[in-house]
Amino acid sequence: MLRTASGGAGSGTATADDRLVSIGTVLSLLREEFPEVTVSKIRFLETEGLVEPQRTASGYRKFSPEDVERLAQVLRMQRDHYLPLKVIREHLDALERGEQVQLPASVGPCDAFNGSPADIGGPTAVRIGRRELLAAAEAGEDELDAWESYGLISPMAGGGYDAQAVTVARLVADLGRFGLEPRHLRAVKAAADREAGLIEQVVAPLRRHPNPQTRAHAEETAKELAEVSVRLHAALIQTALGVRLD
Structure with missing residues (x-):
């Protein structure tokens, strides 16, 4: 569970506005568990409808503790289950309706997509296939081909991709949404x-x-x-x- 910002000693009972925090504070709260998260990532998740922060009269974003926890859930589902945002949104909507949600098993050393630990070069290595990488980055085949042609991502020896490749793919995909090729x-x-x-x-x-x-x-x-x-x-x-x- 994430720690959320609270008022200082002697501040009395906190109001709803007191519990709202800036995007910079959200970034600090999330980075303890998600070191790779960025302001651009949070803004992208907002544009995709995964979170709806309030806005001040001057247009600044203000996030509630519930917004911060929802962002953490989104990032967790991406990191642990390689789910695309469309599926994550469906899961979160179902949870809000009080429904049970069955998530796929987390990827770990013993349930890598393409073999056993002995096959993938070490007890902590994780190997996923091309399809899973594309789903995690929400990218198409042509995009991945381009990333590989420019040396941004490389498959492992024997095929498949490691967890670091997933991180790179997501970040490159995020930059692509800003027009960076x-x-x-x-x-x-x-x-x-x-x-x-x-x-x-x-x-x-x-x-x-x-x-x-x-x-x-x-x-x-x-x-x-x-x-x-x-x-x-x-x-x-x-x-x-x-x-x-x-």
Whole structure:
């Protein structure tokens, strides 16, 4: 269950307006469970009718705790069950009517779409098929072909796609709704490759170390560096654009 914003001590009984929060606060609340969520994603879900925040006289969005929880449900169904938005909307409408909803099994190490853990390269790897990837990204065959031709997404050895490919597909699809085509994202891919190369230079000596604990630490270091790099990248873009969340 998500934590929602509340009034401070001594504020008395909260009114309905006191419980409404901005889209920036919603982003902070959701990112604890959904690190990849963005303001654009929230706005897109609004345009798709998945959530209907109130608007102030000046046009700013204001979300209730119920709106935040509904967004979390949408993101959870996408992440855990690879459901398209149309199906998610039907499920949420059914829940609001008090009906029981049967969700497909969550994708895990033992129920990957294309085989057993032994087939997919490790106990935590997940492999899904092309059809599932298209459903998760709400994209068509031509779009996926274009993403692959520009190197934005690549199938795993032996076929299928991992969870990271699903994340990339969803983000590329979101950008496509703003008119950004795969050819526009070549610079983004090139920048990501350069950042990955820089991280690899830092951890390479650790990976070659004779001590197995040091080699294991290399993976944690690479992950931490990647997370910091992503935050820096986002901060630099917002600084360059002068972006302010409403």
